[in-house]
Amino acid sequence: MTTAPPTFDTPSHALTTDLPAAQQPSWPDRTALDEVVSTLGSCPPLVFAGECDELRDRMAQASIGEAFVLQGGDCAETFQHATADNIRDRIKTVLQMSAVLTYGAGMPVVKMGRMAGQFAKPRSKDTETRDGVTLPAYRGDMVNDFEFTAESREPDPKRLLRGYHTSASTLNLVRAFTQGGFADLRMVHDWNVGFVSNAANRRYEGLAREISKALRFMAACGVDFDAMTATEFWSAHEALLLDYERPMTRVDSRTGDLYDTSGHFLWVGERTRQLDHAHLEFVSRIRNPIGMKVSDKADPEELLRVIDLLDPQREPGRLTFITRMGAGKIREALPPIIEKVRDSGATVTWICDPMHGNTFESASGFKTRDFEDVVDEVRGFFEVHRSLGTVPGGLHIELTGNDVTECLGGAERILDEDLNKRYESVCDPRLNHRQSLELAFLTAEMLAEG
Ligand code: PEP
Ligand code: MN
Numbered sequence: 001m002t003t004a005p006p007t008f009d010t011p012s013h014a015l016t017t018d019l020p021a022a023q024q025p026s027w028p029d030r031t032a033l034d035e036v037v038s039t040l041g042s043c044p045p046l047v048f049a050g051e052c053d054e055l056r057d058r059m060a061q062a063s064i065g066e067a068f069v070l071q072g073g074d075c076a077e078t079f080q081h082a083t084a085d086n087i088r089d090r091i092k093t094v095l096q097m098s099a100v101l102t103y104g105a106g107m108p109v110v111k112m113g114r115m116a117g118q119f120a121k122p123r124s125k126d127t128e129t130r131d132g133v134t135l136p137a138y139r140g141d142m143v144n145d146f147e148f149t150a151e152s153r154e155p156d157p158k159r160l161l162r163g164y165h166t167s168a169s170t171l172n173l174v175r176a177f178t179q180g181g182f183a184d185l186r187m188v189h190d191w192n193v194g195f196v197s198n199a200a201n202r203r204y205e206g207l208a209r210e211i212s213k214a215l216r217f218m219a220a221c222g223v224d225f226d227a228m229t230a231t232e233f234w235s236a237h238e239a240l241l242l243d244y245e246r247p248m249t250r251v252d253s254r255t256g257d258l259y260d261t262s263g264h265f266l267w268v269g270e271r272t273r274q275l276d277h278a279h280l281e282f283v284s285r286i287r288n289p290i291g292m293k294v295s296d297k298a299d300p301e302e303l304l305r306v307i308d309l310l311d312p313q314r315e316p317g318r319l320t321f322i323t324r325m326g327a328g329k330i331r332e333a334l335p336p337i338i339e340k341v342r343d344s345g346a347t348v349t350w351i352c353d354p355m356h357g358n359t360f361e362s363a364s365g366f367k368t369r370d371f372e373d374v375v376d377e378v379r380g381f382f383e384v385h386r387s388l389g390t391v392p393g394g395l396h397i398e399l400t401g402n403d404v405t406e407c408l409g410g411a412e413r414i415l416d417e418d419l420n421k422r423y424e425s426v427c428d429p430r431l432n433h434r435q436s437l438e439l440a441f442l443t444a445e446m447l448a449e450g
Helices: 030-041 050-063 085-107 158-179 199-220 278-285 301-309 332-342 371-388 433-449
Strands: 068-073 109-114 125-128 133-136 234-238 249-252 259-262 263-270 289-293 321-322 349-350 392-398
Touching: 030 158, 050 068, 050 109, 050 234, 050 263, 050 349, 050 392, 068 085, 085 109, 085 158, 085 199, 085 433, 109 392, 158 234, 199 349, 199 392, 259 371, 263 278, 278 301, 278 321, 289 301, 301 321, 301 332, 321 332, 332 371, 349 371, 371 392, 392 433
Parallel strands: 068 109, 068 392, 109 234, 234 263, 263 289, 289 321, 321 349, 349 392
Antiparallel strands: 125 133, 249 259
């Protein structure tokens, strides 16, 4: 990654609008919020404009089938779990999945974490009731605490600053791991070390042996591996809290353009993508590559207006639609949307989120997803794109490097009665390490078929 220009001005003109913004916390203390917003405005950027421009180029490659995007990480990061081991294991998981995809399908993978900023959550209800007690819903560690007490659930703007600092230390570790030699392809075996042994790991080990053999062959032929010691790894999160994203926005001194320096790639969620609301207006003003979630309920005509707003120049890599339809709906709901967008001459990158359309409550009361549904949605995504001649550009996955029991199924056959063994997510259920690798092997086959 290249470094950025030397100056990072805070925009002189306010980024605020009168447009309504959904899913924002009701901060109890306005003065405290203003102080935090002003502090954030003078904090150093977490990412640089030049990096965001490079990522836009990578997303453009994915839009034409010359690369495949892998976005993965927690549904909701938490301050408590932003530990070195957890961060390392998530990076390792994404690196392993990328190796599987690259080796299996011969495709460069654009590696991106739902990481270093994924601390705010939209909620379907403003409140949560337990045993007759009703409190504000948990909205992510940047807003309030998961603990179910009135004090913990009160939104606290100081958490925005803690979110900034936790993002900075997470990103520091991401950069150290991926620039400092750990992501070197010659470390392909080491990424597997430390995970509980299982069939998916063993299959990975076989693939790692083949990769190592190929690398030794290339080394013997005189190939210079210095270029492989570092890998690109980008940060991404939902641009939900405007009181965080706006003050993190800076002017790029090279061009005068605005960049949200809280992360490389920002997406707008399903619940905040109203055309006449503040979130789309905000992302229309920044130059970062932008994503938007698209459910089966999306109106194709409305998506064209979104494209006009966010990508008026039809710039490849600028706009990504992250479709999240549900396994049972994708084959019906996705084609009319893709056709409309394709026929308009737009150049969006299509990514499949096979998680958010497949969430349900299990008989034992856990919010879960079935691995079979996740795989089936990915399969449907490939089928639809292949039948329309469009490009399946990537995957967006909620995952962890840990051995959790949050999603059902997979080869280890996690059952409803297993969910309580190690359910750690404070929001949506994630694929565990093994399920993530299994999904990568299956996706590599689908990708290779094309
Ligand atoms: C999410 O990505 O965690 C999320 C809330 O997704 P969506 O906006 O698609 O529901
Ligand atoms: Mn989620």
